[in-house]
Structure formats: structure tokens, C-alpha cells
Amino acid sequence: MDVKPLRYFSEVARHNSFTRAAEALHVAQPAVSMAIRKLEAELELTLFHRQDRRVSLTDEGSRLLGHAHRILQAVSDAQLEMEELRGLSRGEVRVGIPSMLGSYYFPPILMAFRHRHPNLKLSVVEAGTGSLQQMLEAGSLDLAVIVAEQVPDELEACSFLREQMMVTVAREHPFARQADITLADFFAQELVMFPQGYFHRRVVDRLASASGWTPEIGFETSLLPLIKSIVTQGFGISTLLEMVLRDDPDLVAVPFSEPVWLDLSIAWRRDGYLSRANRAFVDFVLEQAGTEKS
Amino acid sequence: MDVKPLRYFSEVARHNSFTRAAEALHVAQPAVSMAIRKLEAELELTLFHRQDRRVSLTDEGSRLLGHAHRILQAVSDAQLEMEELRGLSRGEVRVGIPSMLGSYYFPPILMAFRHRHPNLKLSVVEAGTGSLQQMLEAGSLDLAVIVAEQVPDELEACSFLREQMMVTVAREHPFARQADITLADFFAQELVMFPQGYFHRRVVDRLASASGWTPEIGFETSLLPLIKSIVTQGFGISTLLEMVLRDDPDLVAVPFSEPVWLDLSIAWRRDGYLSRANRAFVDFVLEQAGTEKS
DNA sequence: ATACTCCTTATCAATATGATAAGAGACTCT
DNA sequence: AGAGTCTCTTATCATATTGATAAGGAGTAT
Known part of the structure; x- marks a missing residue:
């Protein structure tokens, strides 16, 4: 029992005519005759009662008609849905974004993506890089934004933005007048940091262990506005992505004397298939980053 | 989107393997590969993620899987149901039977038919020949038992029983000792009759008009037991099928001097298709009548 | 390293499908 | 009554689809 013959059958039943059905189906009329004959042979039942030039469903035929409608409906x-998935008018993007980027870089991108593909469901999780990687590997996320240098083997990553980590101080802080800050100077200060598991913290920890200093962490929070507020009031300093500081009049961003650049990437499981929707999101992010640069 | 590829797809998804699916489907493995590839091309979507020798559904594939299951279920x-209709383990017989036969000839046949095809729905309507013909033509009945000689053109009829109409009198009635009764004698008596529209009445009316007599009808009812009771008590005479009188000790059946035979037939719309179930019923009735005779 | 497992590609035969052309039965309109 | 038509069937043929066999290649296990 195949779909095409059932479609023919349904049309013949609808029109009570082989000729009319053939027209509606855009096939030659004998094709319909043969298809119905074959279906009848397959089922060993008479589906239509051919009386002179009048065609009507038999009892068995009308029983089949209900099924045929159900089947054709299901196929359609x-x-x-396949068409929708293909055309991205359906689908889901589940992406994880670290706090710092989720607040400063991604909102307009997310809005623009949503505008481009209004029917895609967009789930955004904000969490530290560590959690994001775990969720990615566990399959509860399809995509995550991470810092490129720490890409595990099982993930595939695509870098879309290179951004500098800047020492962040209040306007009144002595550092604010320096052209750059050495690691020694930086680590001599009391720091306000993201907790373990955030790329922010990882970067600083790596800088510390590479240079032999021990960071002195006076305050730890995953709330970026709180960090900024604390630094603004002079209770500590921090280091943030340039983009976070660009529009803040109360904070000063000073580069490290050896500039620290971070490659921000969007990543997914290497062995996992990216759905149309997710791939569209990756492409969109890369495209936005590209146009922004130029 | 065809049924066979969907079945292949569903099996591959079930086993996460082309080879295993091919085995389960009893086809060569490349056939499965090709079918899936073609389905993917048709939908312009990747359904399976082929990673090394591991096969898994993509997001789009798992969306399709639900539909595939629904479609395959509907087909199955x-x-x-087609198989059931073919094998008569489903279907409906709607048959109309005149009172006289419904009470005396058909009950055992109906029971036997029901025993032979326990899953067929059997709807039996008891009514006069006239009503039955109307219902047949209106399509509210598929089959009806009628008297052969008055078969209209639009019905097809098959005779299954030839039965004599007997003058019916009480044991004490003078007619009871006669070998036969002339029409003149019969019509001289007060009659107990079925109403208009019953073959019983039609036959008597026909006899009357053919012989020029006018029947004197003292009592009219469609209740056969009532007729018998009235005749038994000597308030009138009637004429009934032989089968009705065979086991009644209080009534005597005497033939007309020119015997009146009725051909009982089972009829259906000439232009209407007889469903498997109805045809089975006709065959069954004919078969029963045949074996009974022999 | 070698054999094995599993999916893909290539080729070929069998089958199925649909188009065209011709035919047959029945209704309709003169 | 007979021509014309309408509609389904039959016949023939070209094309497309399907599945089997054989060979290839990538990855894994022993």
C-alpha cells in the first residue's frame, strides 16, 4: 500500500471519476485506472463500483477512504514540517553564552537573529565557560560561546571575535593614568573576579601561574554589574573585555603591558550533527562578526 | 515521500545501523543506503549523522521519525482493516425480512450465519415487502427478502425458496376436510389479512383481481401470531406459507385447487455493489436453501 | 599490522510507472 | 435509429525506480 496509489484513490473517490481525478492529479487517465486496478489487486477487494460511466465507492472502498485520508494527512x-525545518521557519537553537558576552555583545545579535528567523525557537543559557562545556558535552546545549584557547578535543570551535582583556580600574585609580599595566602591578592589587569555571577567572589564573604570582581575590561574583560597581567605587580592580568598558564613563580600561587577547569562539560537539537552525545561528554569528569588523 | 523509504528510515533509526535495518527488512544493505540517501535528497535535509561507523539521527531526523511512525501506523x-474486510472478520450485513419469513424460516439461518462469521455486524429489519423495497432503493438496506414475481427492474434478485401458499383454517372449519379450496370458496369467507404493502396481501389481492372476486377482510394485522390466533378461534380464515403451519396442531393447511407457489428471493440494488459481507450472506442463504432441499 | 565491520559507490537486471494510441460500452441529441 | 461524445479499459512502449552483486574505503579491534 503506497502513497501515490492512495492519493489517486482518494482523488477518484472525491470526483467519482477517473478522468476528473487524472486531471486533478496531472497524469494521464489510464495511469489512474492502472493504479486503482493494482491497488484493488493488492488488497483483493473491489474499491470502486464501475457502472456504465458512473463510478462510485464500494463499501470496502469507503472504509479505505478514511484510512487514505489519514495517511495522506500524515504524509502532508x-x-x-520537513519543509519548515529546511526553510528555518521551524527549529530550535540552544546556545550557551558566558555572562560577559551575554550582557554586552550578544543581545543585539540575538535580536537580529530572531528578526531574521522569527519562527525559530531560541533558548539562551547564560553560564560560565565550564558549565557551558559540560552542558554541551551532555547534549543539553547545541552551541556555546567559549574562549578559543581552551577548546577540548571533542568540541569543534569557530572563532568569531578577537577581543582584548583590559585591566579595569576606577577613574581615580593610579593605574588609570598609565599606558599599560604589568602583571606584577596587576597582581599586587586586590582583585574582583568571576568565580571558578568562568573564562574570566581561568584567564587570570593562567596569567598568574605563568608569571608566578598569586592573585589576591577580595571579591568573587558572577554578576558583572556588581563587579563594575565595586571597581568603580575603588574597592578593587579587575580585568574585563574591552567591549564591556567601551561605554562606561566611570571605568578606565588599560591594556596589560603584554596585551592579552582572547579568541571568542562558538563551539559544538565535534561528533554531533548541527541542525539547520543551529548551523544558521553559527553562520549568522560569523557573518555579524565579519560585517562588524569591516 | 513514500512508504517504503519511510519504513527503511524508521528501521535504521530503530537500530542505529544500516546493516541491522537491512537485515530486519530482508533487503540488501546498499538498498537501504540508497533509499535513505534519496529520502534525504528529496527533503533536502540530513536525517542521519554518519560518524565513523556510528549512525545516529539528526535533529531533523528525529522530527521526521515521529511522522514516520504515524504514517506507518496509519498504513498498517x-x-x-482491508484484510479484515477481505476475510469477513469485519463488515456489516443489513438485510430486511418480511414478518412471515422472519419468524419462521430465517431465525436458524441468521443464527448459523452469525456462527460462521462471528465478527460481521448483522442488522435485520422486519417489515412488509413494500417498505423493504423502498428501503432497499433508498440505500438504507443492502439486502431484502422479497417475493420473486414482483421484482422491480432496478433490483437484482436471486430465488432461494419455492413455497406454497396454503389456505389456513381452524381444525373445526368445514374447509379442513377438503383436499383443496377453490378461489370462489376462499373469497366467500371472511379473511384475516396482513395490511397493504405485505407480500401476503399482494398475493391475495392479485388472486382476487385475477378471478374477479372481492376479498372480504374482517381483520387486518401485521402480527402473524394474532392472525393465527384469530383463525384458530374460527373468526376468519387466511392463507399462509406452508412453513408457518407445519408445526401448528390447531391449524389446518389446505392447498388452493390451483396451487399458489411463491418464489422467495433475496434481492439487492442492481446498480449497487454488494460488499463482501453482503455477498457472503447471499451465498450463505442460497447454500442453506440448497442443502435443505437435498 | 591484519582482519573485520560497516557504509558507500558502481553496475546491471528486473520491475514499475506513465504516456500515447486504440477500443468498447453507454448515453444523448438530432 | 444512428452519429457523436463521454468515460473507462487495454495494449504498447519508453523511462525511471528499485534492489542485488561486487568492489572500495574508512575506522576499529585483536
Whole structure:
């Protein structure tokens, strides 16, 4: 029992005519005759009562008609959804974004993506790089934004933005007048940091262990506005991505004397298939980053 | 989107393996590969993620899987019902039977038919020949038992029983000792009759008009037991099928001097298709009548 | 390293499908 | 009554689809 013959059958039943059905189906009329004959042979039942030039459903035929409608409906539903998935008018993007980027870089991108593909469901999780990687590997996320240098083997990553980590101080702080800050100077200060598991913290820890200093962490929070507020009031200093500081009049961003650049990437499981929707999101992010640069 | 590829798809998804699916489907493995590839091309979507020798559904594939299951289920439902109709483990027989036969000849046949095809729905309507013909033509009945000689053109009829109409009198009635009764004698008596529209009445009216007599009808009812009771008590005479009188000790059946035979037939719309179930019923009745005779 | 497992590609035969052309039965309109 | 038509069937043929066999290649296990 195949779909095409059932479609023919349904049309013949609808029109009570082979000729009319053939027209509606855009096939030659004998094709319809043969298809119905074959279906009848397959089922070993007479589906239509051919009386002179009048065609009508038999009892058995009308029983089949209900099934045929159900089947054709189900097929058409499937085709519709596949078409939607293909055309990105359906689908889901589940992406994880670290706090710092989620607050400063991504909002406009997310809005623009949503505008481009209004029917895609967009789930955004904000969490530290560590959690994001775990969620990615566990399959509860499809995509995550991470810092490129620490890409594990099982993830595939695509860098879309290179951004400098800047020492962040209040306007009144002595550092604010320096052209750059050495690691020694930086680590001599009391720091306000993200907790373990955030790329922010990882970067600083790496800088510390590479240079032999021990960071003195006076305050630890994953709330970026709180960090900024604390630094603004002079209770500590921090280091943040340049983008976070660009529009803040109360904070001063000073580069390290050996500039620290971070490659921000969007990553996914290497062995996992990216759905159309997710791939569209990756492409969109890369495209936005590209146009922004130029 | 065809049924076979969907079945292949569903099996591959079930086993996460082309080879295993091919085994389960009893086809060569490349056939499965090709079918899936073609389905993917048709939908312009990747359904499986082929990673090394591991196969897994993509997001789009798992969306399709639900539809595939629904479609395959619907197809299998249809096949099942068609099979049931073919094998007469489903279907409906709607048959109309005149009172006289419904009470005396058909009950055992109906029971036997029901025993032979326990899953067929059997709807039996008891009514006069006139009503039955109307219902047949209106399509509210598929089959009806009628008297052969008055078969209209639009009905097809098959005779299954030839039965004599007997003058019916009480044991004490003078007619009871006669070998036969002339029409003149019969019409001289007060009659107990079925109403208009019953073959019983039609036959008597026909006899009357053919012989020029006018029947004197003292009592009219469609209740056969009532007729018998009235005749038994000597308030009138009637004429009934032989089968009705065979086991009644209080009534005597005497033939007309020119015997009146009725051909009982089972009829259906000439232009209407007889469903498997109805045809089975006709065959069954004919078969029963045949074996009974022999 | 070698054999094995599993999916893909290539080729070929069998089958199925649909188009065209011709035919047959029945209704309709003169 | 007979021509014309309408509609389904049959016949024939070209094309497309399907599945089997054989060979290839990538990855894994022993």
C-alpha cells in the first residue's frame, strides 16, 4: 500500500471519476485506472463500483477512504514540517553564552537573529565557560560561546571575535593614568573576579601561574554589574573585555603591558550533527562578526 | 515521500545501523543506503549523522521519525482493516425480512450465519415487502427478502425458496376436510389479512383481481401470531406459507385447487455493489436453501 | 599490522510507472 | 435509429525506480 496509489484513490473517490481525478492529479487517465486496478489487486477487494460511466465507492472502498485520508494527512504533515525545518521557519537553537558576552555583545545579535528567523525557537543559557562545556558535552546545549584557547578535543570551535582583556580600574585609580599595566602591578592589587569555571577567572589564573604570582581575590561574583560597581567605587580592580568598558564613563580600561587577547569562539560537539537552525545561528554569528569588523 | 523509504528510515533509526535495518527488512544493505540517501535528497535535509561507523539521527531526523511512525501506523491500520474486510472478520450485513419469513424460516439461518462469521455486524429489519423495497432503493438496506414475481427492474434478485401458499383454517372449519379450496370458496369467507404493502396481501389481492372476486377482510394485522390466533378461534380464515403451519396442531393447511407457489428471493440494488459481507450472506442463504432441499 | 565491520559507490537486471494510441460500452441529441 | 461524445479499459512502449552483486574505503579491534 503506497502513497501515490492512495492519493489517486482518494482523488477518484472525491470526483467519482477517473478522468476528473487524472486531471486533478496531472497524469494521464489510464495511469489512474492502472493504479486503482493494482491497488484493488493488492488488497483483493473491489474499491470502486464501475457502472456504465458512473463510478462510485464500494463499501470496502469507503472504509479505505478514511484510512487514505489519514495517511495522506500524515504524509502532508511530515512534508510540511520537513519543509519548515529546511526553510528555518521551524527549529530550535540552544546556545550557551558566558555572562560577559551575554550582557554586552550578544543581545543585539540575538535580536537580529530572531528578526531574521522569527519562527525559530531560541533558548539562551547564560553560564560560565565550564558549565557551558559540560552542558554541551551532555547534549543539553547545541552551541556555546567559549574562549578559543581552551577548546577540548571533542568540541569543534569557530572563532568569531578577537577581543582584548583590559585591566579595569576606577577613574581615580593610579593605574588609570598609565599606558599599560604589568602583571606584577596587576597582581599586587586586590582583585574582583568571576568565580571558578568562568573564562574570566581561568584567564587570570593562567596569567598568574605563568608569571608566578598569586592573585589576591577580595571579591568573587558572577554578576558583572556588581563587579563594575565595586571597581568603580575603588574597592578593587579587575580585568574585563574591552567591549564591556567601551561605554562606561566611570571605568578606565588599560591594556596589560603584554596585551592579552582572547579568541571568542562558538563551539559544538565535534561528533554531533548541527541542525539547520543551529548551523544558521553559527553562520549568522560569523557573518555579524565579519560585517562588524569591516 | 513514500512508504517504503519511510519504513527503511524508521528501521535504521530503530537500530542505529544500516546493516541491522537491512537485515530486519530482508533487503540488501546498499538498498537501504540508497533509499535513505534519496529520502534525504528529496527533503533536502540530513536525517542521519554518519560518524565513523556510528549512525545516529539528526535533529531533523528525529522530527521526521515521529511522522514516520504515524504514517506507518496509519498504513498498517488500513491494511489490517482491508484484510479484515477481505476475510469477513469485519463488515456489516443489513438485510430486511418480511414478518412471515422472519419468524419462521430465517431465525436458524441468521443464527448459523452469525456462527460462521462471528465478527460481521448483522442488522435485520422486519417489515412488509413494500417498505423493504423502498428501503432497499433508498440505500438504507443492502439486502431484502422479497417475493420473486414482483421484482422491480432496478433490483437484482436471486430465488432461494419455492413455497406454497396454503389456505389456513381452524381444525373445526368445514374447509379442513377438503383436499383443496377453490378461489370462489376462499373469497366467500371472511379473511384475516396482513395490511397493504405485505407480500401476503399482494398475493391475495392479485388472486382476487385475477378471478374477479372481492376479498372480504374482517381483520387486518401485521402480527402473524394474532392472525393465527384469530383463525384458530374460527373468526376468519387466511392463507399462509406452508412453513408457518407445519408445526401448528390447531391449524389446518389446505392447498388452493390451483396451487399458489411463491418464489422467495433475496434481492439487492442492481446498480449497487454488494460488499463482501453482503455477498457472503447471499451465498450463505442460497447454500442453506440448497442443502435443505437435498 | 591484519582482519573485520560497516557504509558507500558502481553496475546491471528486473520491475514499475506513465504516456500515447486504440477500443468498447453507454448515453444523448438530432 | 444512428452519429457523436463521454468515460473507462487495454495494449504498447519508453523511462525511471528499485534492489542485488561486487568492489572500495574508512575506522576499529585483536
